[in-house]
Amino acid sequence: MSAADATGRTPRPVSIASFAQSQNVRRDDEHNEVEMLMPVIAEVFGNIGITKDDVDFICSGSSDYLIGGPFSFVMALDAVGVWPPRSESHVEMDGAWALYEAWVLLQEGEIDAALVYSFGRSSLGDLNEILTLQLDPYYVAPLWPDTVSLAALQARALIDSGKATEADFAAIAARSRKDALANPKAQVANDLPVERLLEDDYVVSPLRRHALPPITDGAAAIVLAAGDKARQWADKPVWITGFDHRMETHSLGARDLTSSPSTKKAADVAGLADGPIDVAEIHAPYAHQEIIIKAALGLDDKVAINPSGGPLAANPIMSAGLIRIGEAAARISSGQAKRAVAHATSGPCLQQNLVCVLEGE
Amino acid sequence: MSDETTEDRGPVTTLATPIRLDFDFTPGIAQSKFLRGLERGKFMGQRCPTCGKVYVPSRGSCPTDGVPTTEDVELANVGTVTTYCVVNVPFAGQSIEIPYICAQVLLDGANLSFMGLIQEIPTDQIRMGMRVEAVWVEPDELTPSLASVRYFRPNGEPDADYETYKEYL
Numbered sequence: 001m002s003a004a005d006a007t008g009r010t011p012r013p014v015s016i017a018s019f020a021q022s023q024n025v026r027r028d029d030e031h032n033e034v035e036m037l038m039p040v041i042a043e044v045f046g047n048i049g050i051t052k053d054d055v056d057f058i059c060s061g062s063s064d065y066l067i068g069g070p071f072s073f074v075m076a077l078d079a080v081g082v083w084p085p086r087s088e089s090h091v092e093m094d095g096a097w098a099l100y101e102a103w104v105l106l107q108e109g110e111i112d113a114a115l116v117y118s119f120g121r122s123s124l125g126d127l128n129e130i131l132t133l134q135l136d137p138y139y140v141a142p143l144w145p146d147t148v149s150l151a152a153l154q155a156r157a158l159i160d161s162g163k164a165t166e167a168d169f170a171a172i173a174a175r176s177r178k179d180a181l182a183n184p185k186a187q188v189a190n191d192l193p194v195e196r197l198l199e200d201d202y203v204v205s206p207l208r209r210h211a212l213p214p215i216t217d218g219a220a221a222i223v224l225a226a227g228d229k230a231r232q233w234a235d236k237p238v239w240i241t242g243f244d245h246r247m248e249t250h251s252l253g254a255r256d257l258t259s260s261p262s263t264k265k266a267a268d269v270a271g272l273a274d275g276p277i278d279v280a281e282i283h284a285p286y287a288h289q290e291i292i293i294k295a296a297l298g299l300d301d302k303v304a305i306n307p308s309g310g311p312l313a314a315n316p317i318m319s320a321g322l323i324r325i326g327e328a329a330a331r332i333s334s335g336q337a338k339r340a341v342a343h344a345t346s347g348p349c350l351q352q353n354l355v356c357v358l359e360g361e
Numbered sequence: 362m363s364d365e366t367t368e369d370r371g372p373v374t375t376l377a378t379p380i381r382l383d384f385d386f387t388p389g390i391a392q393s394k395f396l397r398g399l400e401r402g403k404f405m406g407q408r409c410p411t412c413g414k415v416y417v418p419s420r421g422s423c424p425t426d427g428v429p430t431t432e433d434v435e436l437a438n439v440g441t442v443t444t445y446c447v448v449n450v451p452f453a454g455q456s457i458e459i460p461y462i463c464a465q466v467l468l469d470g471a472n473l474s475f476m477g478l479i480q481e482i483p484t485d486q487i488r489m490g491m492r493v494e495a496v497w498v499e500p501d502e503l504t505p506s507l508a509s510v511r512y513f514r515p516n517g518e519p520d521a522d523y524e525t526y527k528e529y530l
Contacts, residue, residue, distance in 0.1 A: 032389025035421040038429055052427055068384030078420055081427020125384040133380065142378040 014106045015237035016358065017113070017225040019326030020044040024187040024218040024314035027123035033072055037079035037119055037219050044115070044221040048233040052080055055223065056111035058088040059102045061095035061118040062318050065130050076119060087111075094118065095220060095322030096283075096344030096354050102224050103243055112227045119219035120318035127215055127317070134347060136250055147348065148212060152204035154257040154349045155288040159206055161258045163295075166206055169287040170197040173210040173312055176287075180309025187314040188214045211287040218316030220323045236361050238329040242270030245354035247347070257349050263296035266355040267341075272297060275359075278337035279304045281324035283344045285311045292350060293343055307331065321345065325356050332360040391421035394433060396505035402497045404436040404468055414472035437469035440513070441521040442491040443529045447484045460484045466493060466513055467529050474529050481514035490526065492518035 020043035028036060045051055058080060062073045069075075073090045082088065091097045095118025102114035131147040158164045171194050180189035192210075200208035223233075230237045246262035246269075248255055267273070280303050284290035294305065306312075308327040311320045321344025328342040337360070344354040388396060391407055395418035398405030406417030407430035414423065419430045445464035448457075462479035464487065479487055480496075493513040503509045 029385075029387050030390065032387055032392060032420060035389045035391065035429075038422055038427075041427065065382075067387075068382060075420065078422045078424040079427060081423060081425055083425040121387070123385075124387065125382055129382060133382075137378060138376060 011241070011243070012107050012109060012226055013230070014103055014224050014226045014240045015230040015234060016222055016240065016325065016329035017230060017233040017237070018044045018047040018223040019221070019329055020047065021185055021220040021319070021323055021326065022218050024185055024216045024316055026187065026215060026217070028121070028217040029123075033067065033076050033119055033121065034079045036121075036217070037076055037117060037221075040219045040221050041079050041115070041117060044117075044223055048223065050223070050233065052115070054229075055113045055115045056087065057102055057105055057114040058082070058086055059098040059114060059116050060090050061093050061098035061116075061322065062090070062120060063092050065125075065133060066127075066317060067121050067124050076117075080115065080117075093352075094283075094318050094320065094344050094346050095222075096325055096342075096356070097245065097321075097346070099222060099224065099322060099325060099356075100243060100245060100354060103240060106224060106226045112225060112229045114224045115221065116224065116322065117219065117221035118319040118322050120316045121217045122215045122315075122317045123217050131348070140252070148207065149204050150252070150348045151212075151286040151289070152207045153252075154292075155206050155211070155286065157257045158288050158291065163258055164288060164291045166208070167194060167198060168291060169206075169211045170194045170208070172287040172290050173197055176306055176310050176312040179307050180313035182307075183309045183313065185314065186309045187216050189309060189313060207286065207288075213285040213311050213315035214313075216314050216316040216320075218314060218319050218323075220316070220319040220326060222322060222326055234333075236333070238332045239359050239361075240356060241359045242272065242274075242355070242357035244269035245344075245352065247352040250351070252349060255349070258292060260292050260296040260350050260353060263293055263343065263350070263353040263355065264298075266353055267297050270355045270357045272341055272355060272357055275339050277303050277339055277341050279307060279328060279331045279340040281308060281310065281328040281340070281342045282306055283311055283321045283324045283342075284350075285315050285320070285345070287312060289345070289350055293345075293353070296353075297341060297343065297355070299341075304337075307336075321354065325358075328356075328358050332358055335360075389421055391419040391430065393505075395419065398435070399507060399509040400503050400505040402500070402503055402509065404438070404471075404495070406434045406436050406468075406471055406473075408432040408434050415470060416473045417468060417471045417475065434470065436471050439492060439494045439516055439518075440466045440468035440471070440474075441526050442479065442487065442489060442493055443467050443474050443526045444489060445479065445487050447487065462487045464493075464513070465529070467526055472529075477510065478512040479514065480512040488520065490520035490523060492516050492521060
């Protein structure tokens with residue numbers, strides 16, 4: 001069932017035992033971070049009838065820059081209740097990377113269950129400016145290139161390379177938001193023809209309004225389980241059979257922005273090509289980025305991409321990648337897919353990429 | 362213009378890259394109740410339905426049990442100094458004349474202390490267990506902010522027994 005990694009070892013089977021996400025909204029100005037997370041944590045435990053005392057480790061993904069408050073990730077632990085003292089960790093990354101850290105710990109075999117959660121409130125500051133601060137602080141950030149403009153540079157390079165057209169971007173946006181009509185948690189869902197979308201104004205050429213993700217407040221959580229707990233908490237566990245993440249150089253000018261070698265490398269290590277894929281949940285916040293990731297993953301047109309609507313339907317920063325893993329697992333749980341891949345990204349223009357391969361029984 | 366070249370100036374050791382970001386603040390439901398209480402000259406907390414502890418301010422959950430705190434509790438205007446320090450060091454932006462006393466105050470009925478300024482007492486007379494009361498700004502100056510509390514001062518009651526606050530140090 002599991003692919004051996006580069007060292008010839010077979011990873012310990014770990015299951016996605018439970019997944020929950022908040023409603024994704026443009027702006028939640030009613031709840032603080034703890035109040036936003038509490039119902040999600042309650043649901044992710046409640047789905048499988050467990051409590052916080054049943055997990056051995058907690059790992060979260062968030063960024064204090066989003067809300068402009070120091071140690072918001074520590075305060076967010078109030079939503080879980082960490083008494084007696086718990087083993088806990090945090091990554092200043094999307095929750096998908098927090099899930100990776102928990103998975104690595106589960107590989108060591110000393111614990112059998114972990115809670116992973118993430119939260120992001122993109123609405124409290126100017127997201128475009130906040131994301132600039134993740135750039136090279138000496139030579140790039142002082143120029144304040146905003147994140148949409150950087151994505152537009154990448155989209156332009158993609159068009160100039162002959163790999164895609166603006167109509168391709170519009171088709172991805174149209175499909176994503178139409179699929180999102182079936183996702184009650186989605187923020188943007190509609191059924192608009194490509195011709196209509198191509199009448200949108202440019203936000204930053206060549207990106208028109210529809211090719212951009214929405215600004216989203218949201219949270220998500222996953223429980224990972226191994227050993228007996230994986231069997232106790234699910235009749236048919238959804239297993240992680242391959243998991244890897246890679247990153248590319250910090251220097252945007254040194255990269256070919258039209259390809260994603262880090263995604264390809266992660267997919268190779270995760271054993272993506274070892275079997276057919278039914279569903280792919282791709283964390284491509286901008287429509288054109290789906291084309292780049294789809295190519296890097298080597299997916300053919302038979303693979304259903306982002307049936308949840310993907311990040312074009314809801315893009316809670318720090319949670320959107322974790323949600324991809326949860327959504328992919330849900331397709332397997334529901335019997336719609338046997339083998340799925342989830343992808344998460346972080347950084348400007350797809351700098352860092354994570355690939356998680358999931359299989360049912 | 363001198364003949365000095367940029368090489369003569371040596372390596373660059375400092376680079377100024379000004380950054381300013383503005384954020385909105387969302388206190389949430391529980392903290393809004395606390396802040397609205399301050400606007401009315403009252404300390405409002407919330408009780409955990411599991412362990413019964415009262416948090417002021419509450420952030421909406423019990424950090425021990427991880428459950429929502431739903432019962433609102435109005436707390437007393439008096440409390441106990443659990444620990445303190447005397448500030449003798451001037452620093453930029455200081456708005457109070459030094460020396461002054463900064464203390465953790467455990468309001469009667471609360472299970473969480475918070476920081477308060479202690480005034481109307483010589484700094485060498487502050488002590489753990491001292492009973493204090495809040496002095497509020499004038500009614501027309503009350504705002505949803507801790508600035509509504511001018512300071513705490515001794516209320517003349519005998520000191521609290523150490524056993525009553527030893528959990529909150």
